[in-house]
Amino acid sequence: MILTDQFDFHLPNELIAQRPVIPRDQCRLMVINRLSQNIEHRRFFDLGLYLKPKDLVVINDSRVIPARFFTKKNPTGGKIELLFLHRRQGLWACMLNHSRRIKEGTILSLPGHPEIFWQVEEREKDWWLLRPSFPPEKEDEIFFNFGATPTPPYIKTPNVKLEEYQTIYAKQKGSVAAPTAGLHFTQLLIDTLKIQGIQFASITLHVGLGTFFPVKTPIIEEHQMHSEWYQLNRMTAEMIRETKNNGGRVIAVGTTVVRVLESVYHQHGRIVEQSGETDIFIYPGFQFQIIDAMITNFHIPRSTLFMLVCAFAGTELMKTAYQEAIEKRYRFFSFGDATFII
Known part of the structure; x- marks a missing residue:
């Protein structure tokens, strides 16, 4: 039994980053050595000092979609912010602000576009199920013409550009939150590391908002973990196996990569091509089998990411x-500095 209170700490509000560092690789980097217990202070562009030619850096290439909509409630005109989470059998699972004012059957429409609306069907856990007025093949058009950047609730900066909240290598559309460890990479840094003999491989995990929720149960084993879709392709699986066989390190860029690789190993006993949902909950006592080092940001108190x-x-x-x-x-x-745990 592990108490959730063990993972609590006080963080002054002024240390919550509201804007990204420019250039991205100028952010600070805390290097944490598990063996020596030493802590060093660097900049992210110093990452190559801690990497070797046999190392494999695994990134998450998921792309954030503009999943935030500003709607009005019909017929009153009240403003409701809608945050898309995922699809389920033709319905949208969404978080709504002012949700106490919402009832089943309520119509939420886009101002100036009454033909684009969602009908509230039912409440489920922390979100609502909504039925859109448009078919699935129109979703991309709706997202990219009318959606806004889905920044987490602790970022108060208005009008954050989608590209600011996107890794430079993002390809596969589907996340409603950025895999933030990757935000620090620039193309110049990646090119420099490749010249150094470092290899890169990618997985896809579409990040959901559950990643930001603190654990509310007093005992962490009672927490119900959120589920996220992932894909581990054949090439990446082969590169990981080859790296392990050759004595190199597998370095995860972010907790999303950790969850995918450890989840696949714990399902199959080895790294293989795989896609599906993972709800793996990694907390103290977990036996890591694949990850040798990890790049990640500073996380929220009492969160599953801090526990990881x-x-x-x-x-x-x-x-x-x-x-x-x-x-x-x-x-x-999300927009803060990085750690490299070796």
Whole structure:
């Protein structure tokens, strides 16, 4: 039994980053060594100092979709913000602000476009199921003509551009939150690392909003983990197996990559081509089989992501690292600084 309170800490609000660093690789990098327990302070462009020619860097190439809509409630005209989460049998699962005012049967329409609307069907957990007025083949057009960037609730900056909240290698559309560890890479840095002999491979995991929710149960084993769709292709699976066989390290860029690779291994006992849903919950006591090092941002207190990094590096070491980050004024969360846990 592990108490959720063990993963709580106080974070001053002013350390929650509201804008990305430009250039991206100028952000700060905390290097955390699990073996020596040492902590070093660098910049992200120094990453190559800690990589070797046999290493394989695995990225998540999911692309954030503009999944946020500003609607009005018919017939009153009340403003309701709609955040698309995922599809289910022709319905949209969405989070709505002012949800206490919402009733089943309510119509939410786009201002100036009354033909584009959603009818509220029913409530489910923390979200609502809505029936769109348009067919699935029109969804891309609706998203990209009328949607806004789906930034997490702790980013208060208005009008964040979608490309600011997108990795430079994003390809596969489907995330409603960025795989933020990858936001720090520039093309120049990637090219430099490749010249150094570092290989890159990709997986896809479409990030959902569940990644931002703190654990509400007093005991973490009672928490119900959110599920996310992923794909691990044949080429990446082969590169991972080859890296392991040759004595190289598999370096995950972000917790999404960790969850995919460890999930596939725990299902099959080896890394194979695979796609599907994963609801793997990684917390202290978990036995990692694939990941040798991890690049990730600074996470929310009591979140499953903070629990994951504690599982990888040890809870006490991560608490020490986070306290040092707070004292040294590191920037936290999606637009914040990075850690490299080796």
